[in-house]
Amino acid sequence: MSDFLFKNATVVDGTGKPPFEADILVEGPVIRQVGRMDGARAKRTVDAQGLVVCPGFIDMHCHADFSLPIVPSADSLVHQGITTAVVGQCGLSPAPLPQSNREEVIVGLSAILSEVEEEIPWSEWSSFGDYLLFLRRLGVSLNVVPLVGQGTIRSGIMGFREGRASEEQMKGMQEEAAKAIQQGAWGLSTGLIYPPGSYASTDELKELMQVVAREGGFYFSHIRGESETLVEAVAEAIRIGRETGASVQISHFKAAGRQNWGESKKALALIDQACKEGLDVYTDMYPYTAGSTTLVAFLPEWAQEGGKEAVLGRLSDSAIRIKMTEDMMKGGFAKSVEWDTVLITGSPRKPEYQGLLVSDLAARVGKTAHVWIFDALLETNLQIHIALFAMSEDNRKREIRHPLMTFCTDGMGFTAMGSLPRSLTHPRSYGAFPRILSHYVREEGILSLEEAVHKMSGLAAKRLNLKDRGLIKPGTAADLVVFDPVKVRDRATYDNPHQYAEGILEVIVNGEPVIHEGSHTGSRPGRILNRL
Ligand SMILES: [Zn+2]
Incomplete structure (x- = not known):
């Protein structure tokens, strides 16, 4: 007998097609059948009358690699319907940690990620592969697509110091990047406003990315400027893609600062231009006007x-x-x-x-x-x-609609009850995806429901070349979200961020319920995904 049957669902299948009524049958970790199934039976039946069933959401830019070791249940993320997170962003990944200046790297990373400084179990890993093995053994509640951080690699070889890499240091960094890719990283990320990433020249990044691109790895970049120099910074990322052959993701797209709001259009036009040229460039954003x-x-x-x-x-x-x-x-x-x-x-x-x-x-x-x-x-x-609070809401509305725009939290997985320090945090860690559904779909009508879901699932999966996820069709992984299209909304605010989203009723990861009737089940069926 099958494990799950969703009856009478309004299916939004992730392709961007209009919603349709159907039943969905799940067997083990896989979707078996989609359509009218009178008389079908399963161990568990969910009556989804009046509810939307769609593919699990893909968070294209997430820092949960620093929170998962402490909060493997990733509550604030899975309560949004996120079933896969792309982590290791902004040049920062928890590994590899070098033998020589391990402490310096840890202290440097902790300074940037001060929200989780005290409790990360750094002693559990050194290599990138060790870190992934640690997560696999621990078990996590969502799927993980890991990137290796250029900042982590550079600080391991050169410390947090300015200056050009010597030939030997360059070779060392290339070796570390190649090793991380072989051990499971999907690509390399940069954070070019933070030291040590900001010390790397375009040429240094290109040399490093050549090694990654050769293996088919991605280039995810928190670019060198998101205000005055936004356009030049987008151009630099595109150039790295053009000259190394890597697929490029411009991370958490924004034009910050009132006097730079006009740059948003120009920067998006540059991305369009790159696509016309045949380059593989996408971007992502979180649906707020404040950054963090x-x-x-x-x-x-x-x-x-x-x-x-x-x-x-x-x-x-x-x-x-x-x-x-x-x-x-x-x-x-x-x-x-x-x-x-x-x-x-x-x-x-x-x-x-x-x-x-x-x-x-x-x-x-x-x-x-x-x-x-x-x-x-x-x-x-x-x-x-x-x-x-540096962004324009009018820009946000236009950016959200851009055909190459996918979505992210740029956050971490917290629990509202608090096993991490109770500082305030940006509400996006709790609310980004439901906020798109409530604010930009239901209230503002900026996107249709199927367009929004497509960007959150099918389009994001296509971008990552994730062939077996992101759509509801027979044979794909059973990563599913059931939500109430009338009630779904974010509750997290800037002065009270630690509040789960509302209206996300069921979240299934690899065929196992992680959220059931709006509550976390404690289950940890997430996988560290392998690049196909
Ligand atoms: Zn960033």
Whole structure:
């Protein structure tokens, strides 16, 4: 007897076709049959009358590789209907950790990922393959598509230092990248606004990507600029694809800063142009107008260099503070920021800052924003997370519709009950996918339901060359979501983010229920997916 029968479902099958009424039969980890099945029986029958059944959602940009070792149930993600997550993003992956400067790499990664610093069991792995084996043994609730981070590789060979790679260092990085690909990485990611990624020239990235592309690996990039230099940064990523043959994913697409909103159209046009040229370029976004990063990212690049102690040293030096302020006003990430758009979301050492704007916090103590930031970074040992309200809703509506746009959380898997520090976090970790269904489909009508589901499943699977997922048809993996199209919505907000989405009733991963009647079952049927 089959394991599951979904009766009378409104099927949105992931192809972009209009919804149709059907029953779905699941056997083991696979969809067996789709259509009218009067008299069919199964161990479990779900009456899906009035509900949508669609393929599980694919999160194209996720940092859950840092949360899964602590929260393998990935609650905030699977409650959204996400059944597959592409992790190892922004140049940051938990492996490989080198023999020589293992501690330096761990400290550096932790500084960027301050939300999970305390509990990651770093001692459990060294190589990329070790890390994946650790996840396999642990068992996780969703499927994982892992990338290796260029920043992790570079810091392992060169530390968190600026400067060109020597021939020998370049060779070392290429070897590490090749090893990671052989051990299961689907490609390489970069994060070109953070050290050490920001220290890598286009030529260095090309040399590294050549090795990855030869193996058919992807290039996922948090590009070098998402504000003033957005267009140049997109062009750099496309060029790396053109010159190495790699498929390119422009990660968490955005035009940040009011004066740069006009750049969104130009950047998307550049992606269209690349496709016309025959290149394989896609992009992804989260459906919010605020981004999220650490307060440290506002410092000039040179001031972020050399690891935590070096940064803290500079923050305590009054002459260097003057130089930093000058540079922050002249250019870089901080230049286009209005301080009343920067909300403190995480500050474990100074929880009283959470939920407040930098402009208000600075005014309250009679400091300039720059001085307040320097002081706050010192007080908190650099551990402050922020949300930055820098994007235009009109742009978001246009970007969402772009034919090469897929979706992401750019988040992690938390539990609302909290086994991780209770700082605020960007609501996207809990709400990104349901928010598209409620805000942009149901309320705004920007996408039809089938278009949205297609982008979340079929299109994302096509992008990844995932041939056996992302669609509802016989023979594909039984990754399924059952949701109420009238009630589905995100509940997570900036000041109360730790709240699961509503209306996502059943989530099936490889034929096993992970969400049943709206609650996590505790089951961990996720697989570390192999590149076909
Ligand atoms: Zn990023």
